[in-house]
Amino acid sequence: DIQMTQSPSTLSASVGDRVTITCRASQSISSWLAWYQQKPGKAPKLLIYKAFSLESGVPSRFSGSGSGTEFTLTISSLQPDDFATYYCQQYHSYPRAFGQGTKVEIK
Amino acid sequence: EVQLVESGGVLVKPGGSLRLSCADSGFTFSSYGMNWVRQAPGKGLEWVSSISDSSIYIYYADSVRGRFTVSRDNAKNSLFLQMNSLRAEDTAVYYCARNRAAGEVDYWGQGTQVTVSS
Numbered sequence: 001d002i003q004m005t006q007s008p009s010t011l012s013a014s015v016g017d018r019v020t021i022t023c024r025a026s027q028s029i030s031s032w033l034a035w036y037q038q039k040p041g042k043a044p045k046l047l048i049y050k051a052f053s054l055e056s057g058v059p060s061r062f063s064g065s066g067s068g069t070e071f072t073l074t075i076s077s078l079q080p081d082d083f084a085t086y087y088c089q090q091y092h093s094y095p096r097a098f099g100q101g102t103k104v105e106i107k
Numbered sequence: 108e109v110q111l112v113e114s115g116g117v118l119v120k121p122g123g124s125l126r127l128s129c130a131d132s133g134f135t136f137s138s139y140g141m142n143w144v145r146q147a148p149g150k151g152l153e154w155v156s157s158i159s160d161s162s163i164y165i166y167y168a169d170s171v172r173g174r175f176t177v178s179r180d181n182a183k184n185s186l187f188l189q190m191n192s193l194r195a196e197d198t199a200v201y202y203c204a205r206n207r208a209a210g211e212v213d214y215w216g217q218g219t220q221v222t223v224s225s
Contacts, residue, residue: 001169034211036152043202043215044152050209087152091210094166096142096154 002026002090006099012107019075021102023088028068032092035064035073038101039084047086048073078104109133109214111203116219123193123223129186129203129216137161137181140206143188145199146218153199156188157206171197193223 003026013019023033031051036044046055048064051071061076075082083106088099115127129141143155156177157166165177176189186203200218207213 032210036212038152043217044212045215046211046213049207049211049213055213089152089154089212091212094157095168096157096166098152098154101151 001095002029002093002097004088004090004097004099006086006088006102008102009100010103010105012105013078014107015078015080017078017107019078019082019104021073021086021088021104023066023071023073023099025069025071025090025092029090029092031067032090033064033066033071034089034091035062036087036089037082037084038087044087075104109205111205111214111216113201113203113216113219116201116221118222118224119193120225121194121223125190125193125221127188127190127201127203127219127221131184131186131203131205134205136179136184140164140210141179141186142204142206142212143177143186144202144204144212144215145197145221146202147196147199150199155201158186190221193221195223197221198223 005024007022033051035048038044052064063074085101085103110132112130140159142157158177174192178187202218203216204212205214
């Protein structure tokens with residue numbers, strides 16, 4: 001089974017900061033990786049699919065990169081609405097696996 | 108507008124059974140694979156099960172295999188999760204979620220709370 005590891009678990013940042021979250025797969029998943037944003041009490045929201053493709057309606061300050069086993073989600077200029085928890089998920093094979101999440105907090 | 112609406116979550120005793128439903132609208136349900144994903148209190152997302160559009164392919168997490176059964180009724184645009192032999196560690200919000208063709212999940216329901224406690 002493929003395991004997904006995110007880092008950091010928590011990130012403190014200020015509005016306007018550039019933020020990078022890393023996700024590592026235990027084996028190659030090519031580009032079959034998605035990033036989701038979740039706010040408290042709400043369902044997750046798809047941000048990025050196929051490692052780097054921006055979901056329709058998602059602000060362009062979000063970007064994804066990587067392939068194989070190393071991936072990053074970057075927020076170019078953190079906005080107040082971006083304080084949330086972010087998850088990566090591989091969809092290369094079953095069982096599907098999520099990373100443990102990265103909580104982006106206000107510094 | 109795509110809508111996924113879960114129901115059936117309640118308080119149940121350990122060892123009990125429960126059937127979750129997900130009513131879907133705003134898209135051609137029979138053309139999409141579907142998933143159940145859960146989130147225990149204060150924890151991260153955990154994939155539970157997936158079912159292909161025609162129910163030919165079905166997958167389960169090790170933590171639920173043999174206890175949970177996923178099914179769908181394409182005529183009624185509905186997804187189900189039969190949960191048997193429930194344990195305290197099954198306590199979570201259960202989300203119904205839609206797969207796009209490549210596999211990424213693009214729509215989620217609002218979730219239904221399942222609590223397993225004596």
